[in-house]
Structure formats: C-alpha cells, structure tokens
Amino acid sequence: PNTQLWLTSPLHTGVIFASSSPQPSLYLASLWYKLNLLKERLQLKNPSATVHCVARLKDYKLVFGNHKGLASDRWHGGVATVENSPGDEVWGVVWRMNMSDLESLDSQENVTLGAYSPVxxxxxxxxxxxxxxxxxxxxxxxxxxxxxxLQVIVMGAEQNGLPKDYQQKLRAIRTNMYEGPLPVMEELERAMQKARERTNHHGSDIW
Structure with missing residues (x-):
C-alpha cells in the first residue's frame, strides 16, 4: 500500500507521497506568496508543477524583506515570506510536483545558501x-x-482565483516605486507567451 510523508519548508508547503509509482509526487503550497503563485514562474524550472487547490494559512501574515538586508538584484526590492502573526491569514495555492523537481525547487529558493529554511x-x-x-x-x-x-504576485492571485478581498489587500501593498528595467520580467513574459501558444494550439486541435 502507498504511504504518506508530510513535509514542509520555508517558502513552500508541500506533501510528499512516497508511493510505488516510478515518479512520486510532491504537493507544494505557495502560501508565502512568492512568485510561484504565477504558474509560468514556477514552471520555468519545475515543469511538472500543476495547481492542486487553493488553501489558507492561519495566524501568519505576508511580509517583504531581504535575507540579512541584502537587496535583491533580480527584483530590486523586498521579496515575500511569511511570519507568525496571531489573527492574520495568508492565502495561497497548493501545487503538485514530481519529486524529481524538488532539488531544483530548493535551489530556486536559495535553501542551500541559507536564505530560506523549510518549515x-x-x-x-x-x-x-x-x-x-x-x-x-x-x-x-x-x-x-x-x-x-508585486505585479507578479497579484497576477498569480488572479490567475488562481484567490478570494477577491485578499486580492484587494495585495494590490494595496506599498512598493518602493522602482522604475528601472528588470530582465526577469522579460523571462516571465516569454514563459507566459509559450503558455498562450500551447493553449491556442490545443484549442485548434479540438476544432
């Protein structure tokens, strides 16, 4: 019979199913609202990721910052995490992934560098x-x-159908007003374009 192993980690919450299948799956919840709420962002390096459901984390809140105050050259501002806060809540998305993508995911979240820890x-x-x-x-x-x-986070919340009032709270978050270029946005746009092309291709196959 299949067994279940439940694990958690700093930026993602997940459930690992240890089964007899050749590729056991990892269930991962993007509850801290990092970019992985937008599926194109997560699937760039973790192609097996698929949305499982929407979930709520009680007594935590979404915050932004940098590890040891080291500013992100990639995003030019604070990045998302969660911290304990009685009475608050964070909404997010549960993902399903192949275990083969776990190492890539940890690398993407800088676990080995000590920036994040699994919880x-x-x-x-x-x-x-x-x-x-x-x-x-x-x-x-x-x-x-x-x-x-913040735009990517809001897009992810919309894409995955998070509660409307929570989406409004996300939109109201104050930013640092950075107006310079961000190469990662071009990377993300390319991924979204490929996703649209795949959708259009499948649609034409139906007809």
Whole structure:
C-alpha cells in the first residue's frame, strides 16, 4: 500500500507521497506568496508543477524583506515570506510536483545558501487540513517590494482565483516605486507567451 510523508519548508508547503509509482509526487503550497503563485514562474524550472487547490494559512501574515538586508538584484526590492502573526491569514495555492523537481525547487529558493529554511505548517482547504512544506526567510530585514514584483504576485492571485478581498489587500501593498528595467520580467513574459501558444494550439486541435 502507498504511504504518506508530510513535509514542509520555508517558502513552500508541500506533501510528499512516497508511493510505488516510478515518479512520486510532491504537493507544494505557495502560501508565502512568492512568485510561484504565477504558474509560468514556477514552471520555468519545475515543469511538472500543476495547481492542486487553493488553501489558507492561519495566524501568519505576508511580509517583504531581504535575507540579512541584502537587496535583491533580480527584483530590486523586498521579496515575500511569511511570519507568525496571531489573527492574520495568508492565502495561497497548493501545487503538485514530481519529486524529481524538488532539488531544483530548493535551489530556486536559495535553501542551500541559507536564505530560506523549510518549515512544516498546517493549511486549510475546503474544511480539510494539510500539513505542508513552506519556505520562510532567515534573518529577514523588512523592505518594500518593487512594483514589478508585486505585479507578479497579484497576477498569480488572479490567475488562481484567490478570494477577491485578499486580492484587494495585495494590490494595496506599498512598493518602493522602482522604475528601472528588470530582465526577469522579460523571462516571465516569454514563459507566459509559450503558455498562450500551447493553449491556442490545443484549442485548434479540438476544432
């Protein structure tokens, strides 16, 4: 019979199913609202990732900052993490991934560099509670996000159908007003364009 192993980590919450299949899956919840809420961003380096469901993390809040105050050259501002905050909540998305992508995911979240640590947290979805893996920033020094970074997070919330009032809260987050270029946005746009092309191709096949 299949067995279940529940794990969690700093920026992602996930459930690992150890089964007899050749490629066991990892269930991953993007609850800290990092960029992985936008599926094109997560699938750039983790192609097996698929949306599983929407979930809520109680008694935590979304914050922005940098590990040890080291500003992100990639995003030119604070990046997202969660921290304990009784009475607050964070909404996010549970993903399903192949275990073969776990190493890539940890690398993407700078776990080996000590920027984030895996943590086990309980999330709730449709009356069911799951213990999941999420990533939480170490030595976080608060800093506002760039407008571009926040835009990606808001797009992910819209794409995955998070509660409307929570989407409004995300849009109201203050940014650092950075207006310079961000190469990562071009990378993301290319990924989104490929996704649109795949969708159009499948649609033409139907007809």
């Amino acid at each position: 086990e947290l309980s999330v709730k979805t449709k009356g069911q509670e799951l213990n999941c893996r999420t990533y939480i920033m170490n030595s976080c020094v608060y800093a506002p996000p760039s407008p571009q970074y």
